[in-house]
Amino acid sequence: MLDYTRLYSKLAKSIKASEIRELLAIISRRKDVISLAGGVPDPELFPREKLAEISKYVIEYHGNIALQYSETKGVPEARDTICKFLSKTKSIKCSEDEVVISTGSQSALDLIARVFIDEGDIVVSENPSYLAAIGAFKNAGARFIGIPIDDDGMKTSELEEKLRKISPDERRRIKFIYTIPIAQNPSGVSLSRDRKKHLLEIASTYDLLIVEDDPYSFLVFEEGVDKTPLKAMDQEARVIYIGTVSKILAPGLRIGWIVAPDDSARRIELVKQYVDLHTSTLTQLITAEAIKRGVVDEVVSKAVPRYRSKRDTMLKAIRDYFPDCTWHSKPVGGMFIFAYVYKQGFDTGALLQKAIEKYKVAYVPGGGFHVDGTGRNSMRLSFSYPSHEQITSGIERIGKLIKEA
Template sequence: MPAYEKFCSKLAMGIKASDIRELLALIKHRRDVISFAGGIPDPKLFPKSELADISREVILKYGDEALQYSETKGLIELREILSDFMRRVKGIQADPEDILVSTGSQQALDIVARTLIDPGDVVVTENPSYLAAIGSFKMAGARLVGVEMDDNGMDTQKLEEKLKALKKNGERVKFIYTIPVGHNPAGTSLTLDRKKHILELAEEHDVLIVEDDPYSYIIYEDGVDSTSLKSMDKYDRVIYLSTVSKILAPGLRIGWIVSPRDLTRRFELVKQYLDLHSPTLTQFIVAEAIKKGLIDRMVKVATPYYKSKRDAMLSAMEDYLPDYAHFTRPIGGLFVFVWVNKEGFNTTKMLETAITKYKIAYVPGANFFVDGTGFNTMRINFSYPSHDEIYEGVRRLARLIKGE
């Protein structure tokens, strides 16, 4: 057998197997482990019979096109519907020609990274940030600079200081990557003032903003500002990404990018060599689902459902976790982030014990930090486990933290 590694590219060899992948593989078939690890929606919410009806209708009615190759930028039918959806739900004015359909937001991140980043370019992110975005940007050769967060998301004073320092050092910053509402993993939302500040800073320092927004459609608290940066983008600097993964079903693999037209054209050229186009069939299905009001209905059902799971998680944490464990109170998204202020506490090292002895799984927080810190943190998902599993799992988590 040849030594295959010698055939692999430097890029491929540079990618470390992620904790999440290995851990999910390990616990996939273990019913005795309560998993807080994934970031996945509860399949109970999938509108199965409606999607079955729509799929049947689409194939029978539009089969010749729906089962055929299609345009790289996405079906015009879907882009028109998304343009209307963006205006109605997010206040974003986007012509269908400013929209590119992607194979999930993950592909959108990859397209953005390949289009904008040259090796050595700087990308500024929240610290912590979404680990698969970090992975995508690193794969394109970016150097990541993290900005501290507090309860209101990215600290924009710190952002300003970092941008000034980077400019002074002559570093080329390409964009600021932010998850402004329902942050993954921190659960925070930026205030309107901070959003304005980021937009001003982008203009002042001549950088772009990548606004990643899978979560702002489902918000658990009144009074949270869910205005999108893109809707306030008077300088035309924001590239907005979203997806149906959390508001319909991730298996459809449909996301989209709204961007200034010159960039949309560049993104389209890059995408053509990645997958020619996103699946035509699921583009038709998503277009019909939006037209029939299915996403609006799903958001109405998902919001109280996930809120009740979030509340169960927070109340279990209040009951069981020791006071040296701090946790976020997410206003949206699917995660609680936990800090354990105990000397030497290392969630990466503890994961195996957590799974084998305590029968729980989480994502070690260090994966979300761009500066090699965060070993005393973990990301806990509340959308997938049942209410009972949440209580029992947090009880076990508390024993793990206390070393009982």
């Protein structure tokens, strides 16, 4: 028998399974379990008929392009559509040359990691932050500086404090600040306008790059929340912006994008060549056509009230069923609530099996969202996919689990 383990790379030997993906795999086979785990869109929002019509049109009328290999950075027409879409909806001004279309925004994170991070480099991020971004940066060898969050997002004053204190050598190893400023994953909180300005000022003072991940700014539920991306406020070309249609059209299309200034778009393109040649030409063209026909606007106008009411159901259930020893975020948008349980030794990772087997409910343990090894007492709860009844029942079950532990 060939000893495969002897052959694996350091990465393959050290890589740990993503808790979310493992869970989703288990839960997709377990119809008896209520899942508050993955950040999965409500399938009722998928514009099936429109996408069927558009797919047929794209293949029939543009089949020679749609079914063919295409440029690594994306089909020019699709990049142009994305630039116009970002200009119209987000006030982001970009040229087609600055856009690289990626296979979902997850691959955008991986490409950015490959382009910028060497072993031992530092990424600054919110703490907690998006688990799979942390994973992508770690795979590239990154260390982290975590900045705590509150209801107004990353505490930029703490960021400033940390940057002031670390040695110039360490500071030079910082490759970028990774942030999800609007309706963050996993907490749903947003960076206030003042903090956005402060973050850009700090980046300018310390000459830092910002990587802005923005899957949720279309899904903001509250009036008065500042929805302007950092990229639209950036006067110094120091923000790389990542977007996706996963939460506003369909994740199965696997279409995301990077808007990267200067030479960095070209570097990303060069690295991408050897990763996947290019993202699916077919779904690039379907996505571009869907954007042009206003399908995204239609999905968003239905998604916002739908997710808002599910969030409200979850908040009420938490108030009703969680004991006093818990704290939870108050999301202004997105798909998640993040909760901490303040009980000696409470470990959401260790309790997950019991949650699934005894209480028939699943959440994502919060440890993986923390960059400093803390957060074992936390969990991410998603309200986007389950029904109102499932949300209420799922939270009631987790409440029992917490009380029993």
